Amino acid sequence: MRQGEVGGAASGLRERIRAFIVETFFVDGFGDEDSFLARGIIDSMGLVQLVTFLEHDLGIRVDDDELLPENLDSLARVTAFAGRKLGR
Amino acid sequence: MCGIAGFTFPAGPESPREAQGGRLARMVASLRHRGPDAQRGLLLDGVALGHARLAVVDLAGGAQPMRDPETGVALVFNGEIFNHVELRRQLDGYPFRTRSDTEVLLAAFLTWGIESVRRFVGQFAFAVWDPRDRSLWLARDPVGIAPLVYALEEAAIAFASEAKALFSGGFRRAAIDPRGLAQSLTLWAPVAPTTSFAGVQALPPACWARWDGARLDVRPYWEPDFDAVEPVDDATAARQVAELLDDAVRLRLRADVPVGAYLSGGLDSSLLCSHAQEQLGGSLRTFSIAFGDQKLDERRHQEEVVAALRTEHRAVEIAAREIGDLLPAAVDHAEQAIVRTAPAPMLRLSRLVHDEGLRVVLTGEGADEIFWGYDLFREAKVRDAWARRPRSGRWRLLLPALHPSLPHAAQPAAILAEVYGAGLSDPDQPAFSHLVRWSASGRLLRFLSASVAEAVAAEDPIVSALGALSERSRRTRLLARAQMLEMRTLLPGYLLGAQGDRMLMAASVEGRYPYLDHRLIELAARLPDRVKLRAMREKRVLRQCARGRLPASILARPKFPYRAPIAWVLAGPEAPCWAAELLSPDAVRAAGLFDAAKVSRLVEKARAVGSALSEADAMALVSIATSQLLWAGFVQSMPRPADVAPVSLEAA
Structure with missing residues (x-):
């Protein structure tokens, strides 16, 4: 996690991803650091939907070897991963 | 199976008999689907007993309510005591007037008291009124095949096979119990005594209860003993299981009407049909569900078994559209919310059996519980090994194989590890085996309205599920504990209830479950674990029993979960x-x-x-x-x- 990067662009990205998760998985309150899988926010099939969102809506190409909990398993992790991929 | 209903009321000459009679009649009438052959009620001083009869044994003489002329003890009974012939011999002092199992139950109660339930090989829910001390006894079979619900009033109790009879009798106005709903959404069914309705309780499986006019005393009377494992070899285990299964089938073919069987095309029902066909000398009729969707359909395997066993077979193909049309009736009969559409095709299947003129079928339910056939058991085993040896990478290789039929099996190993990693820090916690499953289904709770969510804030369905286990079961070893959790939650509440008895009785058909013969459950509990699940191979002993009886392809089939379109x-x-x-x-x-x-x-x-x-x-x-x-x-x-x-x- 790159805490130093919580600037305008990163927070906009995070809110966009959060909105997708709230809309798609019908979940309300969850923290940035909450594990999606361990907390039951998203199941493993849901991660596939999340990856599809990253690719189609954010224009990020996710390689197979990047399908890791470190990259995907919390809002903070996804935001950081997407930020890296977008070169922010 | 039949339908029963009744209630107690203040005794004495002032008691409004007409009103009580009307109440009882409405209750019994609401259960007519369970017993279309006769609906009768008996009003005694202080109790009303009603019965809707599906005549299966002693068609002429088995009428209920049945009353012992000498003591006045009266009985209404839903289900079967399969070993009634043997019990009758032990009760030779009783002046039997019929050859029904109902009268054997009555005589057994008069001779041995409520503890006679331990001698029954059967599926039952009954109520006995004993005027000598004005007590009402209720009891339910060891696994919960026959349903029994009740409502407690200030100084009275009302009971019935289905909640709708309590509503028809005016004992409750139906209201959804938020706890029951939360349990349905997490565990797939409410856990007895909770039901879907506020103020309506279910008698848990393997319990009897006594109402003394003021309170209901509920006591468990049976559970399998997993601590007395006998070190038998595979061949001996297979011989023991085959012999007892054969006997369980023999007892369940006892009826004064023909008995058919459900055939899914899997190992369990196929093996069952093989025993039944052998005993019937070739006259077995089998029934199956088929789907147009290849991913769900098992027709090819069904046909293979039918050809090998030479049964007279009927299948009904169910379209997605039809499931939508069936669901209202399915829910009306199930009396609970369901998380899968699977009960709906079962309703269609029981209607087919009814239309074909049969009123009794054998079904293979239970084998996956007692011989550890479900993926759940393998999952628990792998997660346990992982928790105890976290550094070993072997479990990682096994994760994708845990649920081969689910789409997520193809996920990267690192993600699967997150999915299956729940609760690893404490593999000894009682619900360890079910944590992954229940946390997945618990996600449905997020759809609850604010008011219902608030009402169930203190309800933890996992705690409720564990509450249904005895202290001994909570402490037994992992896979035995997992079996008991299945046997106290999903099996009675969903598989035997919503998907079993309720869908069968909706079409006036009785299901009989040889694998759930309590003697077979006890035997399976005594067998060494490896006979049931060795490495990742499940139900080994049943496969061995089936060798030579069934086509090799059926023996080799992995577990195929029964599912329906959604x-x-x-x-x-x-x-x-x-x-x-x-x-x-x-x-x-x-x-x-x-x-x-x-x-x-x-x-x-x-x-x-x-x-x-x-x-x-x-x-x-x-x-x-x-x-x-x-x-x-x-x-x-x-x-x-x-x-x-x-x-x-x-x-x-």
């Missing part, structure tokens, strides 16, 4: 009108169970993505739709007026 049934272009109506924001708000905005989004999503709807969303959709049906059928509308004319009442 999403487009409820939200697609083929959705029935009731679904559109009950899933509308107005109806969702009126019922007050779910968050209307979330439900609208879910329905839109289901319409947009169709069959690509995720498993979690599909389960949510089915749960919400069937909860809405439950509300509309029981809470919103008044109890349906049943025709009481055919109910014959007798007073004594």
